[in-house]
Amino acid sequence: MARTVDPEKHRARRLLIIDAALTCFAESGYAGTSTAAICRRAGIGSGTFFHYFPTKQSLLLAILALGTDETRAWFAACPADGSPIAVVEAYLDHTSAQMADPRMPGFVRAVGAVVGEPEVDAALDEDTRVLQDGLEPWIVRAQEAGEVRTDLPAHDLTSWVLVVLDGFLGRLATDAAFTAEKQAGTLRDAVRRLLAVSEV
Incomplete structure (x- = not known):
């Protein structure tokens, strides 16, 4: 008889592995992180790891895809009648809050070390496209x-x-x-100045 999989437990275990990997990548870089280290951090065996992710790179791609999906969901949840400029500024605040995770600088460096790998580049391109597609309609409306x-x-x-x-x-x-x-306010100010209507 086929084994029944609880979708919620499956999702929770997958997110546990992703979170552990994010920490390991941030601390040790991509090359310096082994699947064994991720397993230790997540408190799982290697068999469980490879059930969810066939390779270390597939796990990195899953982290990037999760971020892209969260961006897509954030814009989908924006009220259709929201103030355009308020939505843009809310996204800046949302980004600043995400970047406040102390693991983010190290994770960004880890991803930077594998830029040039076709699948990683494709994932980053998709993330950029989703962000462009999410922001641009609000910029249009603000104009x-x-x-x-x-x-x-x-x-x-x-x-x-x-x-x-x-x-x-x-x-x-x-x-x-x-x-x-420290810099969230300056980020918002920089974008506000970039977008500002010229008084000349």
Whole structure:
């Protein structure tokens, strides 16, 4: 008789492994993290690990996909009649809160070490696409409402917001004194200035 799988328990175990891997990658880097170390951190055996993830890279890809799915869900949950600029700023606050996780700088460095691997690059490209697709309609609406500048197309303006976010994340990964808690307000201010309607 086939073994019955409890979907909730399966999901919880999978997230436990993902969380343990995130910690290990942050502490030891991608190359320095073994599947055995992840198993020890998660309190599981290797058989359980490989039941959920066939390789270490597949686990890294799962972490990236989870982040992408969370971004997609965040925008899907935004009220359709919300203030466009308020949604953009709320996303900045949401990002700052996520980046405040002390593991994030190390995890970003770990991912950076495997950039160039086709599957990793594809996952990062998908994440960028989802974020662009999530933000751009709100930038369009903000332009229509006269809340942000219109001298650039919404697509380009959204891309520039992503450039600022990427720079913020990159700095967190390389400068221990630059923290999400300290810089969240400046991030919001930088994007606000980028989007501002020119008074000239």
